[in-house]
């Protein structure tokens with residue numbers, strides 16, 4: 368199938384400030400040209416792009432997809448610790464079927480919000496992998512670890528076996544990460560094992576780090592080190608690609624230290640505000656040369672998976688907490704929500720920008736909206752004014768997953784009914 372998007376406003380995310388009016392050619396899974404059309408290209412279908420802005424699909428670099436089940440549930444508690452004390456007993460009751468249904472729902476929400484790639488950390492990852500295949504999007508699925516070494520060795524072996532058929536079936540849309548949950552839930556040996564497994568298999572290590580002041584204070588009390596120093600000194604960050612979610616509370620020394628490793632910080636501003644964790648000074652991390660990606664965290668601490676909302680909040684927070692020279696720009700926030708996430712997951716050569724040769728993961732955003740008129744600066748428009756409901760069409764790997772806001776790959780009404788029933792059953796267990 369050859370498809371032409373004609374005469375659109377295109378933001379390729381290849382160069383700061385670059386936008387152009389032109390065409391995009393898609394042949395099968397791949398983009399074949401961006402900008403000037405190829406006269407020899409014979410399209411099977413032409414989409415009139417004159418009222419659309421086309422940009423790369425969004426990348427949600429940290430979530431717990433199935434926590435959508437616990438959305439708006441006991442979520443007005445004062446701290447992360449108090450909230451986790453309510454959530455962990457519910458999670459103990461979840462089955463793989465619950466996770467499958469919730470993952471389908473989460474994937475519908477991601478597609479509707481223009482996201483076609485996410486990094487997940489949760490239980491029963493094979494169920495989430497199945498939902499990724501059904502939904503047609505991309506997943507970087509975590510083998511999640513809690514506790515001591517022996518149980519985690521067994522867990523990794525079991526999960527690898529369970530996930531293997533899904534990896535084979537996903538046509539390159541599935542990757543794995545190893546996800547020790549946090550310093551306060553995993554032993555040092557578990558972290559070291561996770562890091563050696565990630566090195567051996569070329570996977571990313573994904574963890575929560577320095578999310579709250581209490582986590583940092585407890586780590587210093589127990590080890591004499593801050594969380595980044597602890598992971599560095601124990602060899603966990605050495606020679607491994609890592610994604611560190613939150614990093615709200617970093618010292619100057621922590622920032623200098625993290626800059627020396629192949630790590631990406633994942634900013635989750637809504638969750639950090641809602642759980643009273645604080646505001647991560649993102650511009651100072653970028654200034655130090657540490658890449659930053661954007662995530663929603665789970666829908667139970669957000670309470671949605673809306674990357675447009677996340678970009679908006681990140682942009683606004685990035686204006687008030689920094690010095691004048693360090694204010695976040697709209698383009699930086701768009702980079703965080705697209706190519707930085709893809710690069711962090713090791714798939715930046717495939718997706719994250721619109722370029723010939725890359726796979727066609729892109730969004731058509733309807734510009735015929737009162738709140739986008741006049742458009743003026745399109746980067747400002749995307750982070751400050753646009754709504755996820757402005758997304759008309761979503762492509763992943765050249766396939767249309769949503770058009771005119773109708774998700775094609777999953778049955779939204781059935782999935783919502785299934786999740787309602789599943790949640791009612793969980794509460795009775």
Ligand SMILES: [Zn+2]
Pocket residue numbers: 429430431575612664665
């Ligand atoms: Zn999280």
